[in-house]
Amino acid sequence: MTGLPSDGDSKVSLREGTLTDQLTNGSTHNITSGYCHTNLTVPEPSDPDRQYVVGEPVDLDRICSRETVRTHRSCRDNIQKVKSTKAVNDEEKDIDLGKEAIATSQSNEESNEEYDEFLVDWEGPDDPNNPMNWRKSYRFFCLITVALQTLCVVFWSSSYVSGAPGMMQEFGIENKTIIVLGITTYLLGLAFAPLVLAPLSEMYGRQKVYRICLFLYIILVIPICLAKNITTIIAVRFFAACVGAVTLSNAPGTLADIFRPEDRATAFAIFAIAPMNGPGFGPLFGGILYQYLGWRSLNYAVLILAFAVWSLGFFVRETYAPHLLRVKAHQKRVSTNDSRYHSRYDFTLTFWSLLWTNLTRPIIMLFTEATCACWALYVAVIYSILYMSFVAYPIVFSELRGWQPVYSGLAFMGIVVGTFVGIGLDPVVRWGYNRHKIDPETGKIPPEALIWSVCIAALLSPIGLYIFAWTCDPHIVKPWIWCILAGIPFGTGNSLIFIHGSNYILNSYSIYAASAGAGNTVARSMLGGILPLVAPKMYTALGPSIAGTILAVLATVLIPIPWIFYKWGKQIRMKSPLLMTLAKERHYE
Known part of the structure; x- marks a missing residue:
């Protein structure tokens, strides 16, 4: 060296x-x-x-x-x-790990192959058993059926008011607030029942839940037809609404089951005629029935209508695809005696877990999501004012103007016409929606484009209320036509707010849309049931002009809500922890 x-x-x-x-x-x-x-x-x-x-x-x-x-x-x-x-040991270890990884991969591949082999699904995109592939005429028959079922339930919510004078006279009631409790309990039933009925339809299929609940609805109408006191009517109406709410909770899902996305706008516009006009049809036809047949005829009419739409429902097959595939997989397991057959929708949660999730998530979102909270407040107030009008109109037209019940019911014609106008504007709303720019981050038109019409409707609704308030008193404005015409902008604004405001919530929350919509329904029905309780005293103490002006001012104060979301809705959504989590999940998919 x-x-x-x-x-x-x-x-x-x-x-x-x-x-x-x-x-x-x-x-x-x-x-x-x-x-x-x-x-x-x-x-x-x-x-x-x-x-x-x-x-x-x-x-x-x-x-x-x-x-x-x-x-x-x-x-x-x-x-x-x-x-x-x-180095030799590490190399041997790497070889062992590689062998283990290869074995695991092969095992997973075999497992995946077995999963695909025994997966029960539709027989191709044109499978006639898929509800999306049913004949167009039959699918529209299903649409009309669920619309009529919904109309029956919503009709009874407001037609009850037409018979109020007869019930007060027969039962010796002097306090109008007691009578109004019948509306309150009914709307409370419509508010909370969907939270339970929606998950039930996802577990056992829509048609089974429809048939059982509507049958119970028919049974519960009978005691009200034969009621001997107001307590029976108020209490039983709550339970009748609980089972009748199946139409409100499941009908939108049924339409989504049988119509493809490109056809749903038209389908929902047709369906909206029933729930949007039901409150107006109630006092309109209820006044005629009460005038000639008495207050009990209102309940008998609902009983006959409920039996008819329940019978019609037996011609509608099951529409919920996950349930159909679960049944198909079960039949395959039974016929082949092979437990490996399954569908992708087989349950992974217990009944109580699924029910608890569906009960709690809407309430949590209602109080923690800014978008849900603001829109629930806005829609709930407008909905409450609508139901307060069912108390105000009889006071204005029957007591102040001296109209008979048959004619005071016709006073709601303005709201009904306005509702049809709002529904008929759907092509215009779609045209305005499609003119909005595509969001470069998502490649789609942002949900805020849906509420451009709501911004206009937010002005129409209070305009109609101001006109009604300042023309309803015959001592101020003698012609009655003006306060009836006031219902047209009010009804138009309400329909646009309810339809497209709800669509905005559904499009914003994607897979959580059902929970967001359920929370909105709870707030709307609760406030819509409670506020009408103060309407009789309010209109009696303040007079219809001042009371109506207060409601118009309340609607005016809320005008900025849709405008704020139209301008800054995306920024508000981006601050939502729930939506941010959903966005990340989509990013990594």
Whole structure:
């Protein structure tokens, strides 16, 4: 080895260098004599081009001999052996891990192949058993059926008011607030029942839930037809609404089951005629029935209508695809005696877990999501004002103007016409929606484009209320036509707010749309049931003009809500933890 001292040289000086660490790192060490610098190099057997220098951490003037250098060389060789052994072990370990990964991958592939082999699904995109592929005429028959079922339930919510004078006379009631409780309990039933009925329809199919609930609805109408006191009517109406709410909770889902996205706008516009006009049709036809047949005829009419639409429902097949596939998978398991057959919609949660999730999520979203809270407040107030009008109109037209019940019911014609106008404007709303720019981040038109019409409707609704308030008192404005015409902008504004405001919520929350909509329904029905309780005293104490002006001012104060969301809705949505989580999930899909 070049530069080593001869046997007669007794001393060399070693300068800095860490043997173990630096050998491992492949660095060069200098063994420096106190009088001269001497590089001690040892060729690497496996790599002749690399040079390693033996050395160890010593004091600058430390004295060492040849034996010390030989010891360093031996130490270096041992280190290389350890490194080589470790490399072999690591390589063997990597091979074992690779074999294990390959085995796991093969196992997963076999599992996936087995999953696909025994997966029960539709027989191609044109499978006639898929509700989306049913005949167009039959699908529209299903649409009309669920619309009539919904109309029956909503009709009874307001037609009840037409019979109020007869009930007060027969039961000796003088306080109008007691009578109005019948509306309150009915709307409360419509508010909370969908939270339970919706998950039930997802577990057992829509048609089974429809048939059972509407049958119970028919049964519960009978005690009200035969009621001997107002307590029975108020209490039973709550339970009747609970089962009747199946139409409000499941009808939108039924339409989504049988119509493809490109056809749903038209389908929902047709369906909206029933729930939007039901409140107006109630007092309109209820006044005629009460005038000639008495207040009990209102309930008998509902009983006949409910039985008819319930019977019609037996001609509607099950529409919920996940339930149909679960049934198909079950039949396959039974026929083949092979438990491996399954559908992608088989349950992973227990009944109570699913029910608890559906009960709590809407309430949590209602109080934690700014979008849900603001829109629930806005829609609930407008909905409450609508139901307060069912108390105000009889006061204005029957008591102040002296109209008979048959004619006071016709006063709601303005609201009915306005509602039809709002529904008929759907093509215009769609035209305005399609003119909005596409969001470059999502590649779609933003949900806020849906509420451009709501911004206009937010002005129409209070305009109609102001006109009604300032023309309803015959001592101020004698012609009655003006307060009836006031219902047209009011009804138009309400229909646009309810339809497209709800669509905005549904489009904003994607897979959580049902929960967002359920929370909106709870708030709307609760406030719509409670506020009418104060309407009789309010209109009696303040007079219809002042009371109506207060309601118009309330609607005016809320005008900024849709405008704020139209302008800054995206920024508000981007601050939602729930929507941010959903966006991340989509990003990683």
